Amino acid sequence: MSDSLVTEPVGIELSVIIPTFNEVANVGELVRRLETLLRGVEWEAIFVDDDSPDGTAAEVRRLARRNPRVRCLQRLGRRGLSSACIEGFLATSAPYLAVMDADLQHDEALLVPMLEVLRGEPVDIVVGSRYVGGGGIGDWDQRRARMSEFATKLSQLVLHAEVDDPMSGFFMVRREAMERAMHNLSGIGFKILLDLFASSPEPLRFRELPYEFRARQAGETKLDTQVMLDYLMLLADKLIGHVVPVRFFLFTLVGSVGVAVHLLTLTLIYRELGYDFVTGQVMGTVLAMASNFLLNNYTTYRDRRLKGWGLVRGFLSFTLACSVGVVANVGIAAHLFNDSTEWLLSGLAGVIVGAVWNFALTAFYTWKA
Ligand SMILES: Nc1nc2c(ncn2[C@@H]2O[C@H](COP(=O)(O)OP(=O)(O)O)[C@@H](O)[C@H]2O)c(=O)[nH]1
Ligand SMILES: [Mg+2]
Structure with a gap:
C-alpha cells in the first residue's frame, strides 16, 4: 500500500457531555448550533439520558444516524445529573471534556474561547460564569437568585478556591484533571463542577469566562426539593464522607x-x-x-x-x-x-x-x- 493512502487517524478533541431528562424539544436545535459553531474542531456530543419518558434518547439516536458526532448514552433505572456527566466523561477518550445543559440556557458560543484557553494555557478547567463581569443570570426571579447566592456561599465549606460561580453547570475540563479527581468524586446530585473542585487532589488551575444565562427554550426545570437535599448530601459527603458514609x-x-x-x-x-x-x-x-x-x-x-x-x-x-x-x-x-x-x-x-x-x-x- 502506498503511503499516500494511509491517512493519519484523527481522534475527537472535544467531547461535549450533555445530561438530559425530558429534553426532546431541545436536542435537535442544540445539535444544529454545535454543528455550525464547531466547524473545524474534531468534536462529539454525548447525550447522557436517564430514560426520559418523552423519548429524548430516541430523538438523539435519530440525530446520530445522520451525524456520527452525536452519541447517545441511555441509562436505565437511574437519575442524577452528576453521575450522568461522570459516565459521559468515561465514555470518551477526548482530551477536552465540556459539560453543558440541553435546554439552551448555556451560551454554546463560549465553547470556542473555552477550548482556546485549554489548548493554549496552563489551565485545568474553564468555568462558564454568571457571576463575573459581563455574565448574568438572565430571567431568574428574586427567589431563585437568592437561592443560588445562598448555595454559592455554602459551597465555600468544601471548595477551597476563589471561584465566583462554583455552581455553574457549564464548563470545560482537561481530561487529566478529571482523571486525577474521578476516584474521589461523590457523584451525588446536580453539582458536578463543585464536586470536581472539591475532589481534586491538587487545586485546579481555573479560569472563569462570563456568559449570560438564557431562558429555557422548551420543557421545564428539574430543580426541586430533591435537588436541594442532594446538594446538602454532596456537601456532607465532601465534609465527612471520608469518615462515615x-x-x-x-x-x-x-x-x-x-x-x-x-x-x-x-x-x-x-x-x-x-x-x-x-x-x-x-x-x-x-x-x-x-x-x-x-x-x-x-x-x-x-x-x-x-x-x-x-x-x-x-x-x-x-x-x-x-x-x-x-x-x-x-x-x-x-x-x-x-x-x-x-x-x-x-x-x-x-x-x-x-x-x-x-x-x-x-x-x-x-x-x-
Ligand atoms: N441525565 C440526567 N439529566 C438531568 C437530570 N436532571 C436534569 N438533567 C438535565 O440537566 C440539565 C440541567 O437541568 P435543568 O432542569 O435545566 O436545571 P436548571 O437549569 O438549574 O433549572 C438539563 O439538560 C436537564 O435535562 C437527571 O436526573 N439525569
Ligand atoms: Mg436549565
Whole structure:
C-alpha cells in the first residue's frame, strides 16, 4: 500500500457531555448550533439520558444516524445529573471534556474561547460564569437568585478556591484533571463542577469566562426539593464522607430524633396522662419506630423513596430489622457489662452495634437500591 493512502487517524478533541431528562424539544436545535459553531474542531456530543419518558434518547439516536458526532448514552433505572456527566466523561477518550445543559440556557458560543484557553494555557478547567463581569443570570426571579447566592456561599465549606460561580453547570475540563479527581468524586446530585473542585487532589488551575444565562427554550426545570437535599448530601459527603458514609450519618441523625419522639411520648403517656410505664414505653417505641421509618424514607433514602404498598412492606421489614437490632444491642451490652465493663460504656457499645446493624439491614432489605 502506498503511503499516500494511509491517512493519519484523527481522534475527537472535544467531547461535549450533555445530561438530559425530558429534553426532546431541545436536542435537535442544540445539535444544529454545535454543528455550525464547531466547524473545524474534531468534536462529539454525548447525550447522557436517564430514560426520559418523552423519548429524548430516541430523538438523539435519530440525530446520530445522520451525524456520527452525536452519541447517545441511555441509562436505565437511574437519575442524577452528576453521575450522568461522570459516565459521559468515561465514555470518551477526548482530551477536552465540556459539560453543558440541553435546554439552551448555556451560551454554546463560549465553547470556542473555552477550548482556546485549554489548548493554549496552563489551565485545568474553564468555568462558564454568571457571576463575573459581563455574565448574568438572565430571567431568574428574586427567589431563585437568592437561592443560588445562598448555595454559592455554602459551597465555600468544601471548595477551597476563589471561584465566583462554583455552581455553574457549564464548563470545560482537561481530561487529566478529571482523571486525577474521578476516584474521589461523590457523584451525588446536580453539582458536578463543585464536586470536581472539591475532589481534586491538587487545586485546579481555573479560569472563569462570563456568559449570560438564557431562558429555557422548551420543557421545564428539574430543580426541586430533591435537588436541594442532594446538594446538602454532596456537601456532607465532601465534609465527612471520608469518615462515615453520609447515609449512615443521616440514619443516626434520624435515630436521635426517634429518641426524642420516644421520650416525649413516654412523658406524655406515663407522666401526664397517668397510664402505666410499660404502656408508655411500648407506645414510645412504636411511635419512634414509625417516625424513624418515615423520616428515613423522606430524607436518607429520598432517592429510593417507598410509596403505596411498598411503604407498608418497607415498614414491616424496617420493624423486623430493628427488632433484631435490639437483640444485638442488648446482647452486646449485657456481655460487656457482665465482663465488668463500665455500665455507660456497655450501654453505648450496644447502641452503636444496634445502629450499625439496623443501618446495614434496612439498607439491604428496606431500601434496596
Ligand atoms: N441525565 C440526567 N439529566 C438531568 C437530570 N436532571 C436534569 N438533567 C438535565 O440537566 C440539565 C440541567 O437541568 P435543568 O432542569 O435545566 O436545571 P436548571 O437549569 O438549574 O433549572 C438539563 O439538560 C436537564 O435535562 C437527571 O436526573 N439525569
Ligand atoms: Mg436549565
